[in-house]
Amino acid sequence: MKLHVKGITEGERIPDKFAFGVYSDEDHMSFGPNRNPDLSWSDAPDGTKSYVVLMFDPDVPSKADDVNQEGKVVPKDLPRVDFFHWLLVDIPGDITRVPEAADSDGVIPKGKEPGPGTIGLRGVNTFTHFLAGNPDMAGTYGGYDGPCPPWNDELMHHYHFEVYALDVPSLGLSGPFEGDAVREAMKGHVLDSARVTGTYTLNPDLM
Template identity: 75%
Template sequence: MKITVSGIHNGQPIPEQFAFGVPNADDRMSFGPNRNPEVSWDEVPEGTRSFVVIMFDPDVPSVADDVNQEGKTIPKDLPRVDFFHWLLVDIPADVRRIPEGEDSDGVIPKGKPVGAGPIGVRGVNNYTQFLAGNPDMAGTYAGYDGPCPPWNDERLHHYHFEVHALDVESLGLSGEFDGEAVRKAMAGHVLASARVTVTYTLNPELA
């Protein structure tokens, strides 16, 4: 199976139009356009009954105490964890494309609703946890929300866009399900997968 993310090349930086946060000389970071990129796929295996689309960042600090703190840096060798940016499940078997901006077009304070979206069923991304302590932004973030790595992180962040072809029409997930729930539900049902990896940073020393 092949995946194509329009305007994005494997191993290259993701354009700012797809980012939740963009560089700002005065405030370090400001909100970005936060549009989901166009994602398409082909060479689908026979027997496919649905698709899952996932985007995640495996380079997120496991300890967030120093994230975006003046006078501090997040060391490159700090252990990292997965941060899910996009979860769409139960995408019908006849779908081969998610248009740009279809699932996200701008930063929405307090998030987008879970459940059926424009295409497929939205899961909860990790901005739900990351922004929980911000009274202006706290909420349930579902569907796509793009990159916004810490501006003081010494590590370049990588973002994996994945599409998985499944042998079931539905994963049976509902409510506020997360990335780990999707991975667990997919186990044993994946016929084929494809991935594109891009990078992003808000650290001016790495840009």
């Protein structure tokens, strides 16, 4: 399979228009345009009945004690975990594109509804947990929400956009499902996949 993410070049910085958070001289971070990029794919194998789209960051600190704290840094050698930014499942087999801004166009405080969307079924991204302690932002975040790494992180973050071709029309997921549930449900059903990786940071020393 081949995956094309319009506006994102393999291994290079993701444009601000796709980010949840953008750099700010005054406050380190301000809300970004938060538009999902245009994804298109081709050369799926015979027998493909549906697709899954995932976007995740494998470089998220496993401990958040020093995240976005003045006078502190998140060391690059801290163990890292996956943070899911986008989960779309049960995309019909005759659809091979998600247009820009079809699943997100702006930061929505308290999140977008998971469940049926304009294309496929939206899962719950990890902002749901990350923002749970913020009374102005806490909620359930469905669909796409873009990069917003800690502004004091010494590590450049990588964002993997992935598409999977599956041999089933549906993964049978319902309710507020998350990334690990998608990965588990896909086991044994993946015919092929493709990936494009971009980078992003809010740390001015890395920019």
